[in-house]
Amino acid sequence: MKNLTALSLKTAQGLLYVLDQTLLPQQQRWLACRTVAEMVAMIKALQLRGAPAIGIGACLLLAYRASVGDSRQQLLLDAEVLRAARPTAVNLMNNLDSMIAALQQPDFKAAAIACAEQLFAEDVALCQRMAEHGAALVQQGEQLLTHCNTGGLATAGVGTALGVINLAHQQGKNIRLWVDETRPLLQGGRLTAWECQQLGIPYQLICDNMAAMLMARGQVDRIFVGSDRIAVNGDFANKVGTYSLAVLAHYHKVPFYVVAPHTTVDLACADGSAIPIEQRHGDEVRGVSGGFGQAIWAPQDAPVFNPAFDVTPAALVTGWVLDTGVYNQADIAAGALQQFG
Known part of the structure; x- marks a missing residue:
């Protein structure tokens, strides 16, 4: 297997590292x-996370197992076994389907090794195209907002929503980014803030419940979020709290975009209503732990309700930024997502 390098995944001398x-x-x-059990444990513990990165990591592990x-x-x-590790992330299912075909x-x-390497390279290319389509929407001096982590930690490439934001920054658009902390596991505070510092993106970290105030004050011009699964009608699942942002954006007339590769369409x-929502352990809400x-x-x-994701209705979305282009409400209503069958 080739030596491959991403922000959260790499292979060296045939071995996979996370x-x-x-x-x-x-x-x-x-x-x-080295083992399927280790990969499943890493996915469940969120040591490896992000729908594209999970799918690619699982396939690289299968390629390694084939090589030995x-x-x-x-x-x-x-x-x-890997397919069941993260029920909401459809990239995992789609990538494994490609690997299963290779195993025939x-x-x-x-064939398995070539397939895993191709999926890695494909994600890098998909991320770049999403970034280009999304960055074209951003105007000079805009204040953007994002939720959870959608950068290179979640993909093999530059990321989905954060990839868009970073390219707009690189283009000299003088953007400013609000980063939701993303309760209960703080992926925004721990991961997106860290990536922004690495990339030099001007940002400020906020608690999730501060977004409404910023929108009311006119301090949010555009919102970009990622997705773990997009339904044919444009509804999509993303980290819990995304739906709240969409409702707030709709009320305050702030453009709201979901950014994902076409492989996220199911x-x-x-x-x-057909998207499975993973329920996670109550300890994540009763407290917090990490490095x-x-x-x-x-x-x-204390009894806890802890869904990992929520579903945002298509009616609240301004645009769907995919690697194939930007789709509006009329496009989705006309069946634009059905082309990815």
Whole structure:
């Protein structure tokens, strides 16, 4: 397997390494990943996260397992185990479908490795095209807002929503970025803020519940978010809190865009009601833990509702920024997303 390098994934001398995102920004620790059980654990613990990065990481792991001699039958079984690791992220399912097709080839070992490498390269290219389409929407001096983490940590390339924002910054548009902290796991505060510092993007970190005040004051010109799954009618699932932002943006007449590769479109989902929503452990809401330590602020037995994602209705979206272009409400109503079958 080639040596591949992304912000959260890399291969070296045939072995796969994952950057432990739970330790950022305090520590940057790369973990070797050799088994399916290790990959599943990393995905569930959010050491590896972001719909594109999860899909590519799972496929690189299968390619590694093929390279060390696992049988076709074992690899096919492992693909199904990996598929169940993150039910909302459809990129994982789509990428694994590509790997399963490769495993049907006579020389399945070579085919699996080539497929994983191609998926990695494809994501880099998709991210660049999304960035170009989205950055064209941004005007000089705009104040932007984003939620969760959608940069290079979540993809093999420059990212989805944060890739758009970074390119607008590189183009000298003198933007300013508001970064939602993103409760309960603080991906905005821990990860997006860290990426912004690495990229030199001017930003300010805010609590999620401060976005409404900023919009009311006219201090948000445009919102870009990512997605883990987009239904055919344009409804989409993203990190919980995205729906709230969309409602606020609609009320305050702030343009609201979802940025994702076409591989995030799920033709099996007619609308958002068909998107499975992962429920996570209540401890994530009762307190917080990470490379900075642990703090518990609620009763240890406090009942918790902790969906990892929410679904934003298409009616609240200004535009869908995909690698194939920017689609508006009329495009989606005319079935624009059905082309990705």
